[in-house]
Amino acid sequence: MASDSSASFTSGPAHLRRRRSPDGVSRRRTLDGFTEAVARTHGVGLVDVDAFTTLVVQTRNTVYRITILTPHARDVLVQGGAFFPERTRACLAGSSFGGSCLKLGWVGVGLHLEFHAGDQWVITSQVRTIEVETSATRRPS
Numbered sequence: 001m002a003s004d005s006s007a008s009f010t011s012g013p014a015h016l017r018r019r020r021s022p023d024g025v026s027r028r029r030t031l032d033g034f035t036e037a038v039a040r041t042h043g044v045g046l047v048d049v050d051a052f053t054t055l056v057v058q059t060r061n062t063v064y065r066i067t068i069l070t071p072h073a074r075d076v077l078v079q080g081g082a083f084f085p086e087r088t089r090a091c092l093a094g095s096s097f098g099g100s101c102l103k104l105g106w107v108g109v110g111l112h113l114e115f116h117a118g119d120q121w122v123i124t125s126q127v128r129t130i131e132v133e134t135s136a137t138r139r140p141s
Contacts, residue, residue: 043108060125090117
């Protein structure tokens with residue numbers, strides 16, 4: 001995706017339905033269920049956008065501005081919320097449903113983002129929307 005394009009992703013409640021496996025574990029908490037659920041989720045892979053692209057991610061509680069520095073290394077600058085009041089260099093590990101399965105380098109609607117900055121892990125509330133900021137709307141740093 002070129003850095004001058006614009007995209008927005010939102011979700012309805014349909015993809016958040018929870019199914020249980022026969023042993024009572026939520027289907028999304030199994031590897032097969034997680035893979036299946038993520039495949040139906042709208043989102044952005046860091047390797048699918050150019051370096052220095054900025055994502056504006058609205059979670060249930062916060063708006064994050066995430067500038068991708070090195071897509072394959074998941075190296076970003078992030079600002080937003082109580083943990084990132086100023087632009088902070090971090091690793092955007094990926095997205096999860098809150099369990100132990102993580103889709104690396106992915107920002108997914110309905111999932112939680114997981115950042116690693118310094119010696120701290122930060123897990124956000126669920127992502128509601130993702131916007132790829134266009135060069136025309138990008139603010140000077």
